[in-house]
Amino acid sequence: MDKNIETFIGCDAEYEDADIVIFGAPFDSTTSFRPGARFGSSAIRHESFGLEVYSPYQDREITDFPIFDSGDIELCFGSAESALRDIEERTDEILGDDKFPLMLGGEHLVTLGTVRAALKKYPDMHLIQFDAHCDLRDDYLGARLSHAAVVRRCHDLMGDGKIHQFCIRSGEKAEFEYASKHTDMHKFTFNGLQELVKNLRETNVPVYLTIDLDCLDSGIFPGTGTPEAGGVSFNELLNAIIQVSKCNLIGADVNELAPMLDTSGMSTATACKVVRELLIAIGSR
Numbered sequence: 018m019d020k021n022i023e024t025f026i027g028c029d030a031e032y033e034d035a036d037i038v039i040f041g042a043p044f045d046s047t048t049s050f051r052p053g054a055r056f057g058s059s060a061i062r063h064e065s066f067g068l069e070v071y072s073p074y075q076d077r078e079i080t081d082f083p084i085f086d087s088g089d090i091e092l093c094f095g096s097a098e099s100a101l102r103d104i105e106e107r108t109d110e111i112l113g114d115d116k117f118p119l120m121l122g123g124e125h126l127v128t129l130g131t132v133r134a135a136l137k138k139y140p141d142m143h144l145i146q147f148d149a150h151c152d153l154r155d156d157y158l159g160a161r162l163s164h165a166a167v168v169r170r171c172h173d174l175m176g177d178g179k180i181h182q183f184c185i186r187s188g189e190k191a192e193f194e195y196a197s198k199h200t201d202m203h204k205f206t207f208n209g210l211q212e213l214v215k216n217l218r219e220t221n222v223p224v225y226l227t228i229d230l231d232c233l234d235s236g237i238f239p240g241t242g243t244p245e246a247g248g249v250s251f252n253e254l255l256n257a258i259i260q261v262s263k264c265n266l267i268g269a270d271v272n273e274l275a276p277m278l279d280t281s282g283m284s285t286a287t288a289c290k291v292v293r294e295l296l297i298a299i300g301s302r
Contacts, residue, residue, distance in 0.1 A: 018110070022090030026065040030083035031077050037082065037299055038111045041089035043125040044100045045275075047163040051242045053261040057288070058089055058121035060276035065289045074255060085116075097126060097162040104130025105274050108268070112138050117299060121292065122272025124242065125152060125164040128227045132171050135268050139223035143179045144171055145261055147204050147254065148229035151188030151202075153195050164273075172199060176278065183207050183257070184232040185206030185247045192219070199221075206249065207257045217264045224271040228254075228295070230288055240284025251287060255294050262298035269295060274289030 018032045025039055028239070041058030048054060070078045090107055092100040104120070108131045112120040120131050125148070135142055146152070146168060153172070157163035161170070172180055180200040184207065196202040203209045210301060217224055235244035249257075274288045 018087050018298055021062070021086045023062050024086035025062050026068055027070040027079035028086040029086035030085050032085045035083045035085035035116060037084045037117045037119055037296060038172065039086040039119050040107055041121045042092065042100070042104050042127040044092045044094065044122070044127055045124040045242070045291065046094050046147060047097055047126050047157070047160060048242050049122050049157055049163065049165050051275060053117065053277050054242055054273050055094075056276055057123060057272070057274035059134045060285050061121055061130045061274065061288050061292055062086070064160070064282070065293070067286060068289055068293055072294055072297050074294060075259070075301065076170070077297050077301055078297055079293055082296070084296060084300070086208070097289050099188045100127070101130040101133070101162070108134035108285035109137070112202070116143060118268045119296065119299070121271040122270060124161030124245065125229050125270060125272050126162060126167045128270055129162075129167050129170050131268055131270060132174065132225060135223075135225050136174055141265055141268065142175070142223040142225055143181065143217060145224060145226050146180065146182045146188070146229070147184055147227070147232040147257065148182065148185060149187050149231040149248055150243065151182070151185055151196060153192040153200070154189065168200070181213055183210060184249055186247055205247065207253060210257055210260055214260050214264055221265050223267045224261070224264040228269070228271045228291065229273045230291065231273050233287070238284050238287055240275055242275050242278070254291065257296050258291070258301070259298050262302055266299065266302070269299070271295065
């Protein structure tokens with residue numbers, strides 16, 4: 018696997034030496050409102066050079082850990098299934114080499130590709146979702162492969178009791194009714210996360226973390242396709258990431274930045290900081 022020309026800041030280890038491997042999934046063809054998330058991963062890399070490698074939150078530098086950035090996958094915008102297959106293959110390769118995959122989206126549907134791959138290696142895996150939206154529709158305007166249905170498709174594969182949703186504040190009534198029977202949903206905040214992490218650590222089950230950046234309040238993160246007022250703060254998200262990193266975390270993704278929808282650049286800067294803190298939290302385990 019070749020190193021990307023422009024890497025996320027500090028992530029320039031060789032593949033053979035790396036414990037963590039970044040790759041981008043620039044896909045947004047099922048976006049239901051405002052497109053642009055396909056440009057998120059490249060924007061995060063480019064703007065990351067406005068950051069320091071040092072985190073005062075965790076008192077570590079990202080360069081303390083061997084991280085390889087393989088760049089963006091070239092995905093077929095006209096076929097969701099083709100794109101998911103390519104994402105699954107890239108994740109298979111990384112997991113097969115006993116490395117940690119961190120995917121940068123892209124719209125949230127891309128998570129289904131990594132989840133498909135991770136379940137082959139970790140069939141008892143749990144999924145933790147930080148998100149404004151349920152993503153539990155059975156279909157969106159007839160499309161079963163949609164960012165509005167990604168967690169429903171994950172549930173099709175994982176079943177009850179393994180999907181844990183936080184910060185949820187938007188969805189059809191039917192989605193909330195479905196969640197009450199099939200997922201572990203925590204509306205609006207991270208309440209319940211500490212207890213969940215304690216239970217997951219005791220059982221040592223594999224955990225995959227998916228972060229839809231619209232979990233953040235739209236006042237500080239407007240650069241996303243479907244913003245929802247009333248989200249969490251950056252510090253709340255950071256504390257949640259650090260908590261989840263204490264689990265047996267085997268993979269993660271960060272998605273739904275649409276950089277051109279916030280011309281101030283603050284949404285992209287925030288996304289970069291989330292990725293830096295997530296990488297340091299993973300590497301510090």
